[in-house]
Amino acid sequence: MLRRVHVQNFRSLADLSLDLGPLTVLFGPNGAGKSSLLDTLWFLRDCAARGVEVASSERSHGIGLRWDGAEEGAPISVAVEAERARYEVRVALSAGRIDPFPGERLRSPGAGRGSDPAVHGEQPGLVLRGR
Numbered sequence: 001m002l003r004r005v006h007v008q009n010f011r012s013l014a015d016l017s018l019d020l021g022p023l024t025v026l027f028g029p030n031g032a033g034k035s036s037l038l039d040t041l042w043f044l045r046d047c048a049a050r051g052v053e054v055a056s057s058e059r060s061h062g063i064g065l066r067w068d069g070a071e072e073g074a075p076i077s078v079a080v081e082a083e084r085a086r087y088e089v090r091v092a093l094s095a096g097r098i099d100p101f102p103g104e105r106l107r108s109p110g111a112g113r114g115s116d117p118a119v120h121g122e123q124p125g126l127v128l129r130g131r
């Protein structure tokens with residue numbers, strides 16, 4: 001189960017940390033950011049399952065995706081935490097489009113304390129590091 005979500009500079013979400021329960025209900029007026037938050041999870045899922053290039057191409061290559069108030073060069077960051085892992089995708093934009101090379105990290109709490117990282121490895125476009 002997802003315990004927590006962190007979002008920076010994604011659509012209307014400048015900087016959000018949200019604790020999730022077994023059931024989390026989003027409610028608020030039009031434009032409050034409900035769909036933006038749900039799309040962060042879809043974006044993360046697409047990045048993990050199909051890669052950042054596909055995830056961004058399905059979102060107009062990231063055009064308009066970064067929060068309008070973000071500083072020049074600020075990345076978009078989306079992370080989720082479960083009991084035993086944290087997965088984060090941090091993407092930069094180049095000329096308004098998502099750079100295809102992501103800063104992507106999957107971390108397990110047990111990693112780096114004497115035992116092998118629970119999750120590690122590399123493949124094109126994906127870098128997973130234990131820490």
Ligand SMILES: Nc1ncnc2c1ncn2[C@@H]1O[C@H](COP(=O)(O)OP(=O)(O)OP(=O)(O)O)[C@@H](O)[C@H]1O
Nearest residue numbers: 011012030031032033034035036064065066067068
């Ligand atoms: N890149 C961006 N920077 C800043 N604001 C943005 C950006 N992209 C979209 N928005 C704005 O974010 C707001 C939130 O939209 P969102 O669709 O998440 O709201 P919602 O709570 O789902 O609304 P509704 O109840 O109408 O479905 C909208 O006003 C939209 O114009």
Ligand SMILES: [Mg+2]
Nearest residue numbers: 031034035036
């Ligand atoms: Mg909506």
